[in-house]
Amino acid sequence: MSRQAGRGTESKKMNSELFTLTYGALVTQLCKDYENDEDVNKQLDKMGYNIGVRLIEDFLARSNVGRCHDFRETADVIAKIAFKMYLGITPSITNWSPGGDEFSLILENNPLVDFVELPDNHSSLIYSNLLCGVLRGALEMVQMAVDVKFVQDTLKGDSVTEIRMKFIRRIEDNLPAGEE
Amino acid sequence: MGVKLEILRMLLYLSFPVGSSGSPPGRVLPASRGAAQEGDFSSGRPRAAFSCALRRPRGAFATVSAVKQRRGAAGAGTMDARFTRGKSPLLERALGRPRTEVSLSAFALLFSELVQYCQNRVYSVAELQAKLAQLGHQVGLRILDALVAREKSGRREIKVLNVLLFVKGPVWRALFGKEADKLEQANDDDKTYYVIEKEPLVNTYISVPKENSTLNCAAFTAGLVEAVLTASGFPAKVTAHWHKGTTLMIKFEEAVIARDKSLEGR
Structure with a gap:
């Protein structure tokens, strides 16, 4: 696992439309394959988790970010570096809980939902649930158990998209991927 | 307008x-x-x-x-x-050209999940490719609308060659950031064309296992192109093959070629 010399820290970019539409095709397929929205949400979360587990390595290699000292720093890294790097957006961080263990990411522009409209019969579908899985999986790999969920979604008529993240605990034993 | x-x-x-x-x-x-x-x-x-x-x-x-x-x-x-x-x-929102970009890693990881998901639900390489093509189809149908509105100000192509150039040029540029490497016509068959891409973007981080060496995940792109052509009024079958990198083989229906010939000289 030696770090490749000269590996560009800047990752290659691509047009977001192919990404958006591919994600749309995936969600459509899941909606066809599963009977109810809850199962689709679960599957999206699982796929996101798998992505997160792999993404964190890519992230650490490219970003040169060191260990975070507290959850506030983690929040900053997620919003200002990770989201920027992978999705080209910078969510704002708000609504810290008094204990400093819970915050919200506000996404003004979610690239996953361009062109998307939820049909009436999928009102409980959490379309972008993949993101929750990604955050959960990536943080688990750096020994942080977090709870991530959508509390507002522009697809459901809210004015912004809000992801709520709650720090649960530090993971002492580093479990191998895929075992929970 | x-x-x-x-x-x-x-x-x-x-x-x-x-x-x-x-x-x-x-x-x-x-x-x-x-x-x-x-x-x-x-x-x-x-x-x-x-x-x-x-x-x-x-x-x-x-x-x-x-x-x-x-x-x-x-x-x-x-x-x-x-x-x-x-x-x-x-x-x-206006349908203008998007200026947002995402990282290739994000797409690669998503595409990998998509392939794995499909793989878990099929029994053979052929089925897997068919499934990927089906997903590509969805993307193709949707991107076509946006591109026709954006690149061609709502005008449609009526000639086979032009629609192929549209695929090679604007469609490829919008999706993959570059034109396709080559567009060729089969020597012995006037309804078969090839779009050749040395290193397709979707295959960037995919290594195919030996036992499934025929698998080409560009089947996704093939499905996409098939949807674009078919929805433009040029019904065709498109398949992906390992040849000079990846070759997408486009076989138009007879009627398409016949119509094209009748348009000649106009």
């Missing part, structure tokens, strides 16, 4: 009986045309309510219904019922 504008204006007049207290539509529209052209397409914020109307007819209806609601019109017509969900700010 002119026709759409007329329709929109008619709709607005319908919802604003003469002498009503609402803002006069005749004044709003010309102003909004400027807004639509100068608008910043990369911004995801809801734009001025009317700017979208010029570009996306659905947005127009939504706007009308929104105006009606604002006025508190008692009789919400059937059209309103159908389009009320159009209040989503996404529909107010």
Whole structure:
């Protein structure tokens, strides 16, 4: 696992439309394959988790970010570096809980939902649930158990998209991927 | 555009009986045309309510219904019922070229999950490729609309060669950031064409296991191209093969070639 010399820290970019539409095709397929929205949400979360587990390595290699000292720093890294790097957006961080263990990411522009409209019969579908899985999986790999969920979604008529993240605990034993 | 504008204006007049207290539509529209052209397409914020109307007819209806609601019109017509969900700010966005970019890693990871998901639900390589093609199909159908509106100002192609060049050029550029490497016609068959891509973007981080060496995940792209061609009125079958990198083989239906020949010289 030696770090490749000269590996560009800047990752290659691509047009977001192919990404958006591919994600749309995936969600459509899941909606066809599963009977109810809850199962689709679960599957999206699982796929996101798998992505997160792999993404964190890519992230650490490219970003040169060191260990975070507290959850506030983690929040900053997620919003200002990770989201920027992978999705080209910078969510704002708000609504810290008094204990400093819970915050919200506000996404003004979610690239996953361009062109998307939820049909009436999928009102409980959490379309972008993949993101929750990604955050959960990536943080688990750096020994942080977090709870991530959508509390507002522009697809459901809210004015912004809000992801709520709650720090649960530090993971002492580093479990191998895929075992929970 | 002119026709759409007329329709929109008619709709607005319908919802604003003469002498009503609402803002006069005749004044709003010309102003909004400027807004639509100068608008910043990369911004995801809801734009001025009317700017979208010029570009996306659905947005127009939504706007009308929104105006009606604002006025508190008692009789919400059937059209309103159908389009009320159009209040989503996404529909107010112009269809201009997106300036947003995502990282290739993000796409690669997503695509990998997609392939794994499909793989778990099939028994053979052929089935897997068919499944990927089906997903590509979805993408192709959707991107075509946006591209025809954006690149060709709504005009369609009627010649086989031109539609192929459209695929090789604008479609490829929009999706993969570059033109396809090569476009060739089969020597012995006038309905078969090849789009050759040395290193397709979707295969960038995919290593195919030895036991499934025929698997080419560009089947996804093949499905995409098939959808673009078929929806443009050139029904074809497109398959992906390992040849000079990846070759997408396009086989048009007989009727397409026959029609093309009859158009020759016009």
